[in-house]
Amino acid sequence: MINEKLPKIWYGGDYNPEQWDKEIIDEDLRMFKLAGIDVATVNVFSWAKLQKNEDTYDFEWLDEIIDKLYEKGTYVCLATSTGAHPAWMARNYPDVLRVDFEGRKRKFGGRHNSCPNSPTYRKYSSLLAEKLAERYKDHPAILIWHISNEYGGYCYCEQCADGFRGWLQERYTTLEKLNKVWNTSFWGHTFYEWEEIVSPNALSEEWGVDNTNFQGISLDYRRYMSDSMLECYKLEYNAIKKHTPDLPITTNLMGLYKELDYFKWAKYLDVISWDNYPSLDTPISLTAMTHDLMRGLKQGQPFMLMEQTPSQQNWQPYNSLKRPGVMKLWSYQAVARGADTVMFFQLRRSVGACEKYHGAVIEHVGHENTRVFRECAELGSELQILSDKLLDARVEAKVAIVFDWENRWAVELSSGPTVALKYVDEVHKYYDALFQQNIQVDMIGVETDLSSYDIVIAPVLYMVKKGYAKRVEDFVHEGGTFLTTFFSGIVNENDIVTLGGYPGELRKVLGIWAEEIDALFPDQSNQIVMGEQWGELNGDYPCGVLCDLIHSEGAEIKAVYGSDFYSGMPALTVNNYGSGQAWYVATSPDRSFLQGLISNLCQDKGIIAPIAPVQGVEVSTRSRKADSYIFLLNHNDIETTVDLGALKTTNIITNKQIENTITLPAKAVKILKKH
């Protein structure tokens, strides 16, 4: 449980009382009650209000609002306000301002605008966190700390360059080592002094999005920037922990956000929290995957849905309303996949500046008689009924998909073989195949233990870190099924190719050699030809992006290419290794191929869906001890019936017994407790 003071699924969200007068705040508190809201995230953007100059702090308004919330029964998720530095600080201490990718020193403005290596920023942000911790450490309203806000963005200033050189010295000790791991003998880039190294941006090694001349430096700069921000976070974390060792601390992550290595960050978060902003056209399974990834960051520990919109966003090109029922449906999707909170950005819409058209529980009209409010209140009321039933319940999976930020960076920094290769898309293809069959998946990092899984899928495992190939071998040897794809096993942690033939360190376990890699134009495709041995899967399946030209070195050839000069060469292989199997998919296949293949693999391992798949109905299960809760989420626009088979269940909202079949209205959710 995140905090036992509030033993239920927390319900609430970001609230900015600093933007409102007392009359409106009182009205808000009244409506919070109507909506069943019991937690408010406050103080997210109040640094300028809390501290008007170097020496003057004013917490009185915050005292007042926290007291008031608590009096009215609303707990507090207390932010540290360090997501945006004050204007006076930017003016007096320009070191807080970033230099952007184009090499331009920024001025005051925007939000994520502090240089993570700024001494001023680090000093005043940790000081503020500490002052808040000291002041509110005993306040009964406080449930959790929320450090800063949506960390992100990189800086390329001179103090960051200095810090980078220090970070490199620590990592590589000598320039000889560094010259080697970056392969600086290429293009005569040898460094003789640390000071010769500059940040890789549009003025030096990079251009556009993820284009670089030197993958080594670009990869390390991403690591360094992620670490630099994490350092800012840790400074605040430590300052707070000194005073409130027992209160949990988090910062709100952003799902698939590319720039920070969340698996590394997760180690320093007491609980994961994240902001979920799908668009009307985001695939349902991509959102599901992201929830699973957020859950995976701390090995299955329940997480917080920190932000979502009750109705619409403002920053997308076309900000559709969430259709009736969708807010609730998507809220439960989070819960079904491990969330123990449902929280919004924002409880009340602001009156000016760029987020005023972002949806809120309380809209500009200011009263409760809106569709959006009614839907929020309905969900609030259900969450009261649910009480603590689901808290701490875990999602259990026998299939894992590997997701690695550093690998992702490396794949997309690669110059060649194709610009069409997007790591998340390839991962999502495999996730979706499992999702469509109601197979529960864990998204895991490369440090996660594999032994509890039957199947581990590592799409485009381009970068194989030290020791990982051995861990895969052990997993397979002990009976596991491992699957990886084209463009895997190519490089080490520094994007240096493993010589001797692709897929490098994975070659042994996979029993193949990839001789060449063909890149297809967007209008080209090849086919994966599945022979008769595949029964109903027999046939040709389109594939593209990249086609590895592989040779078996012991692996069984399960399918071949259908055209071009490599027609007949293996497109799908499986290698028996120890007691297990290692599969290789040599190209990027279409959806139907993957559903067939994955379905076969699961059957082989005896992994079966709790409920047979029905188009558009998402199924996910959370369990705690003996109790299992099956979530049925009808994403269809029409009523849909699901066959429960032999399952006997109880709807935990209505307390009705359900068996045989259940019919879900459009967009409806049912949570069924298994008997």
Added chain:
Amino acid sequence: MINEKLPKIWYGGDYNPEQWDKEIIDEDLRMFKLAGIDVATVNVFSWAKLQKNEDTYDFEWLDEIIDKLYEKGTYVCLATSTGAHPAWMARNYPDVLRVDFEGRKRKFGGRHNSCPNSPTYRKYSSLLAEKLAERYKDHPAILIWHISNEYGGYCYCEQCADGFRGWLQERYTTLEKLNKVWNTSFWGHTFYEWEEIVSPNALSEEWGVDNTNFQGISLDYRRYMSDSMLECYKLEYNAIKKHTPDLPITTNLMGLYKELDYFKWAKYLDVISWDNYPSLDTPISLTAMTHDLMRGLKQGQPFMLMEQTPSQQNWQPYNSLKRPGVMKLWSYQAVARGADTVMFFQLRRSVGACEKYHGAVIEHVGHENTRVFRECAELGSELQILSDKLLDARVEAKVAIVFDWENRWAVELSSGPTVALKYVDEVHKYYDALFQQNIQVDMIGVETDLSSYDIVIAPVLYMVKKGYAKRVEDFVHEGGTFLTTFFSGIVNENDIVTLGGYPGELRKVLGIWAEEIDALFPDQSNQIVMGEQWGELNGDYPCGVLCDLIHSEGAEIKAVYGSDFYSGMPALTVNNYGSGQAWYVATSPDRSFLQGLISNLCQDKGIIAPIAPVQGVEVSTRSRKADSYIFLLNHNDIETTVDLGALKTTNIITNKQIENTITLPAKAVKILKKH
């Protein structure tokens, strides 16, 4: 009359004798006569020639050219040459150089390149204007002053930032006020010192085109920049007026140009002049609307067509030739809508640099035996025949469309609900519906008196300025028909939302509440369902961009949405208020819907076209006292016949009587005086 010295429609254009030797100039003057040209705009880009350093002025060549023109019977529109500062000034006084949106200090080059707050620029530009005024104040050739050229572009230098802070202090007096109207409590942007405020550009609050984190500062910066340039203009204006109080002064505007608030500028222009550069694919009605807008800037006062090309442009991607007859057709379109001049850029093509492929009356071949010259001469000869018949004649309209630059800025700075909403497009939709039915329209600003109109249409009146709602109420109360649309009544002059329910201050007069605003993807649409009450308009009409979800609060529901979850909710309402009606169109409809609706509204008010609409034939009427001149402009590529109904008329070029029907050859124009 702009200047009684030349009591006819002026005919001529920009002429750059500084680029030519005497022999060519003599030849030009000969050809001007052949073409009926009687006015030349000179000295537009001669600053460097007039002033070779801080202290040295040389007007002799200008004396000579003006004398020569006058001798040959050509009057002069005398420009002040301050549209481009000299290279020596840029080198010696870098404060004249702008800092661009990306924060880069520019170097010498281009054209619109002076910082409007540069002390050097202001000093030397007004000094030059004054010297010109002193020197030529009694010259009989001078008809009008032309200050600078096509003002535009913004600057983001430190002196502009300083000026901005001063401008803000004057407007808001205190930082408390400013923090409030910009809602700086959002994202912790509170300012404690004026010096903390920086210009909003790519280094601070803005990015790309019209994206900003803070609408308040961005909106005010646009006002400030428009004012800064206006200040430059006024300095020259005042310097000139001291010496020639009776000569009119103008500067050439650019129609729908976004960056300057032309309604504010118009107050300081004695006569409006503008540059009309439609492309082959510009809708005819958009050009017509722009003429009407230019006429509206000074409440119907005839304006100058200062520039148009005789044949082709050079700066568009594909610079089509104007087809035979089109130059004349489009010239008369300007006259039909209020122009008292027809002037070209340029009288002679330059020999080098970027505009050498811009069309001219005299082409590079240098003689009069060209299609373009012949067409120019033919028009020149007709304008001689017309003499002063049309001068000062007014266009009379009972329908007005509101156009407001500040509202336009605010609409397009909005973050959400959609990037697809373009103010001019929405305004043009309504204009076009009226244009297609030959209904005369006035384009008016928000300060224009409404009482003379029967119908006032204010598309996307997002920003409702202080007192404007009351003026609309009064107008409707007294019997007027008011129409506005989705996304109206949302904010005040600082882009701060009017709380309590959209459409804010317009809610009362409209009798509705807009609860939500849905944004549609480009491939989505809804329908406006017009019931049987609409007679022949009965049916479904596609709509999109935004759909307001409205509730009637007294208004009659005239049409509803046809699909999605808000199917059946009102899409079109009318509220009876006092003696008038207030209509609300809740979404962006297609053309056929608007033609039907507008036609109905006009019929209700007894507004009828002077001539029944014929596809492709534009109709516009100018009147002076008892005389009415109907322009028929055949934009079709084929001969077209128009039914004149009961009208009896005389063709004022041929002096022939015309009744019953008139047949216009392709691209032909007829000007008929009503009996």
Added chain:
Amino acid sequence: MINEKLPKIWYGGDYNPEQWDKEIIDEDLRMFKLAGIDVATVNVFSWAKLQKNEDTYDFEWLDEIIDKLYEKGTYVCLATSTGAHPAWMARNYPDVLRVDFEGRKRKFGGRHNSCPNSPTYRKYSSLLAEKLAERYKDHPAILIWHISNEYGGYCYCEQCADGFRGWLQERYTTLEKLNKVWNTSFWGHTFYEWEEIVSPNALSEEWGVDNTNFQGISLDYRRYMSDSMLECYKLEYNAIKKHTPDLPITTNLMGLYKELDYFKWAKYLDVISWDNYPSLDTPISLTAMTHDLMRGLKQGQPFMLMEQTPSQQNWQPYNSLKRPGVMKLWSYQAVARGADTVMFFQLRRSVGACEKYHGAVIEHVGHENTRVFRECAELGSELQILSDKLLDARVEAKVAIVFDWENRWAVELSSGPTVALKYVDEVHKYYDALFQQNIQVDMIGVETDLSSYDIVIAPVLYMVKKGYAKRVEDFVHEGGTFLTTFFSGIVNENDIVTLGGYPGELRKVLGIWAEEIDALFPDQSNQIVMGEQWGELNGDYPCGVLCDLIHSEGAEIKAVYGSDFYSGMPALTVNNYGSGQAWYVATSPDRSFLQGLISNLCQDKGIIAPIAPVQGVEVSTRSRKADSYIFLLNHNDIETTVDLGALKTTNIITNKQIENTITLPAKAVKILKKH
């Protein structure tokens, strides 16, 4: 012969031993022998390795590698390593760093990164070249010098601006002259001091790609930058020649690369070498044209194919593998068109940084058992068989196409009439028409003597340099057939229009006047109507981009436009002038029109293909004294048969006699010696 030490077609490529340890180098040398490789280009990017600071040079490793290569029978193409300056130099002497088009001072990084006017760069690059020359002047391995690498890119720093002013002073002597040729009276740009002139970039006169306010300055800056880099080259050239007057010197050009005037550069290269990187979708005839252009740079002298990939590139969006046979096919295409070397980038793939996925003879797997290696070895073996048969053989053509970099710059810097006009595309259209008919073409510059040609085609000869019109007149007068197109004869070398009617100085020889130029939208087209006189070519052919509206002034009208208001005006004319003819194609036609027209012109001049055209089979002939070698290159994916007519030949690889017909497998090449 490039160097008599190796009297055969050189075979090899770029090799970077500085990236590898001895064991791998030994293995590489073994494999070079297997592949028939006899030349390695070394030291391309070793500056940082050779010189670790201002005073310390270390050539020992290079001694060793050159010795080792020579011992194993591999000759050396010795590069000077000045294509990328060392990091220490960038840090200690920032003058070596460029300022980019956006005005940003760059930092260390990338490759083509040295300011060409940097005193530091010039000093140390020529010093290094000299040291290398001194050291290796007597080494028997060295075949040729390779200065720097792929010169390119522009710089806009202050030292370049200074240099530009000096360059201008030298060219124009006085500011009066400069103001005139740049037409600075336009937009008041008159300069009174040389120091007022700044480089034309995004901060001054230019924006985006090839957009400028002043063509004159932009054109001269391109000339100046090309000259500046050439100056760097010449400094190295001279330093080397002092020590090795008899060794040839080259630098690798990049075919159609736009930024350098290769015709001017060619004068200072002892032999042309270039890097050929077609993509899967590059037209075969465009590659052929580029080879012909490279050959034309030195009037037909055989050139070096310095780089091509054995398999795939890394820097294209989609890096397809070269299909089986294609590497050999494209290698012979180079030889067929004048190459006396076949060389690769690269002999071994690097292990890290941005080119590690660029194909190589030796791939990451490190052994010879790959498709790519086998194909390389097969070609190597054939080249041994060929020995010196083809060396120094020339390509003979009676048709020339004019290609001029300065004209190209001017055409694409033009503001108007259309953005759609691309010089290379228009040239290629004409080249392709000849290529498809197996007519051999010389690509010539504007200084090339015309007298040896029967037909000279100058597409879009927009800029007519001093004396060129006279040379064309003489050529035609003496019986030559000259053909040019729309948008020709417009300007002089400074992009100043030739007044008096287009096509200016060409008007006399062409016998026409172009009154207007219409620009068509991409979705528009007109037609060229070929009358019955044209026999089987009779019909309508689509045309577009630009349509000149011309009048005959003596020329015979051979075809007319089919639509629009200029329907019936001439679209194709021919003027008899002296004993020859001058053709004018007034618009941009489609392929079928050009094939018909060109075929007719060739027939008229008795120019016939050596072999009748077969779709997809390229034919080119090289001759030396009495010997003629016909290359047949089957680009088809299928076996194709070619009719040899009366030819009797011998296959010089197999030594078999061939007559009547010959059948080529897919992608096959045959080299036939004529009897």
